[in-house]
Amino acid sequence: MSDKNVLLEISDGVAKITIDNAEKRNPLNVPTVGELIEAFETAQNDDNVLVIVLTGAGDRAFCAGGDLKAGKDGGPFTGDISQPGHFVIRLFTLMETCNKPIIGRINGHAMGGGAGLVCACDIAVMSNTARIATPEVKIGLFPMMIMPQMMRVIPRRRLLEMYITGEPWSAEQALEYGIVNYVTEPDALDAKVAELTDLITARSPSAVRLGKYSYHAMQDMTIEQQFRFAETMLPRIATTEDAREGFSAFLEKRAPEWTGR
Known part of the structure; x- marks a missing residue:
């Protein structure tokens, strides 16, 4: 039996990252977050990977959030105050700067840090039996x-309600509030994720990569800065091999053959 808390599987352009501790509801602690960082770095650096899927083992929990039992020996609520950069922040920074699309396969409850992981993904598909919450206030903490990450996804009043009450939301509420893109029956979850990965792997890798990079770069700029950045990025994308191939394929009425360059 593997002592790994995170599994990485790569096949047909898709890297599937699974938090693999279903017995404890896939919590976050120092070892697990370290393995998540390693898995994301591997997927990011593999030219054959076009899309990343993040999920949890089992069907009860996507991620239960911070490992309360780990405490000072590895929980996310403590850290070395002499060192800059909390290990959880390193993971979210890596996901934020990842230039490959990240799909969250939300197979079960997403609590605390798990809710943060949902919001750190670019696209999320959620089982209709799952719930999402930030219950930290119930134990005297705050998320x-x-x-x-969550401020970028959830409307202000909804997010404050979530934080201050600590009450869970259903998958249907998560869809209504824009936290996830799709809600499915549990047995349809994989089919919807596969539909999305098939669409993404059929698109230009360089366009997706540069497009996601541009989106994250522009999100905190003023509108004037966004205009200037867009002016420089469009000609750059238009001169890639993929763009030239895309134009040729369109004119020749054939399917494009992407190189990712």
Whole structure:
């Protein structure tokens, strides 16, 4: 039996990253986050990977959030104050700067840090039996580490309600509030994720990569800065091999053969 907390499987352009501790509801602690960082770095650096899927083992939990039992020996609520950069923040920074699309396969409950992981993904598909919540206030804490990612996804009043009450939301509410893209029956979850990965792997890798890079670069700029950045990026994308191939394929009425360059 493997002592790994995170599994990485790569096949047909898709890297599937699984938090593999279903017995404890896939919690986050120092070893697990370290393995997640390693898995994302591997997927990011593999030219054959076009899309990343993040999920949890089992069907009860996507991620239960911070490992409360780990405490000072590895939980996310403590850290070495002499060192800059909390390990959870390193993971979210890596996901934020990853230039490959990340799909969250939300197979079960997403609590605390798990809710943050949902929001850190670019696209999310959720089982209709799953719930999402930030219950930290119930134990005298507040969801600091995940706030930057969640503020970018969830409307202000909804997010504050979630944080201050700590009450869970259904998958249907998560869809209504824009936290996830799709909600499915549990047995249809994989089919919907596969539909999305098939669409993405059929698209230009360089266009997706540069497009995601541009989106994240522009999101905190003023509108004037966004205009200037867009002016420089469009000619760059238009001169890639993929763009030339895309134009040729369109004119010749054939399917493009992408190189990713």
